[in-house]
Amino acid sequence: MSKVEPGNSVDMLDASKIKALPPLLYAENALEPVITARTMAVHYWKHHKGYVDNLNKLIVDTDYSDLPLEEIITGTAGRVERAAIFNNAAQIWNHSFYWNSLKPNGGGEPPAALKKMIEGSFESVDACKKELSSAAVSQFGSGWVWLVLDAGKIKVVKTSNADNPLTQNLTPLLTIDVWEHAYYLDYQNRRVDYVNAVIDKLVNWEFALSNAGK
Numbered sequence: 001m002s003k004v005e006p007g008n009s010v011d012m013l014d015a016s017k018i019k020a021l022p023p024l025l026y027a028e029n030a031l032e033p034v035i036t037a038r039t040m041a042v043h044y045w046k047h048h049k050g051y052v053d054n055l056n057k058l059i060v061d062t063d064y065s066d067l068p069l070e071e072i073i074t075g076t077a078g079r080v081e082r083a084a085i086f087n088n089a090a091q092i093w094n095h096s097f098y099w100n101s102l103k104p105n106g107g108g109e110p111p112a113a114l115k116k117m118i119e120g121s122f123e124s125v126d127a128c129k130k131e132l133s134s135a136a137v138s139q140f141g142s143g144w145v146w147l148v149l150d151a152g153k154i155k156v157v158k159t160s161n162a163d164n165p166l167t168q169n170l171t172p173l174l175t176i177d178v179w180e181h182a183y184y185l186d187y188q189n190r191r192v193d194y195v196n197a198v199i200d201k202l203v204n205w206e207f208a209l210s211n212a213g214k
């Protein structure tokens with residue numbers, strides 16, 4: 001697994017559009033101590049790769065096999081008979097986006113342009129972080145918490161299971177995985193400690209800004 005400069009997520013962005021396991025842009029132990037190498041290895045090689053393998057089996061010889069990942073997601077959302085394809089496709093996209101939403105020595109203050117956008121949508125950057133944290137903690141069961149852009153405003157949304165903001169016509173800026181597999185080995189039931197550590201120490205604000213089109 002190659003190691004590149006933190007914050008360089010261009011390759012990963014492209015990879016989020018394809019039905020393959022994208023390369024991790026940092027070492028498996030690069031997010032320690034917040035996320036251990038043990039959690040990274042299981043999460044990436046078992047869970048993320050599992051979704052990739054499942055999807056490729058499900059779509060072989062179907063109309064979906066030649067479509068980009070995002071079109072598979074929007075084309076199967078809400079269709080009960082396509083739930084397995086949707087779930088695996090969305091989980092591939094969500095995980096690729098999640099790895100990009102984190103970086104070693106992340107967290108801290110967002111870059112000035114993003115800070116301005118956040119302050120135009122929330123009382124303060126701290127208020128935005130608090131809302132992100134409380135949404136992550138209050139998501140019942142498996143899911144994701146997101147910062148999204150909605151008609152020029154930054155908002156916090158949470159989604160259940162594999163669902164993601166693409167299906168609601170929102171622009172995702174960053175995400176935190178709150179499925180138990182993301183934190184249970186390191187934090188057991190203490191989701192709040194995992195989420196707050198991610199926000200304080202790992203979140204990749206530059207990635208969020210690049211998704212905002214800035």
Ligand code: FE
Nearest residue numbers: 047177179182
């Ligand atoms: Fe996950």
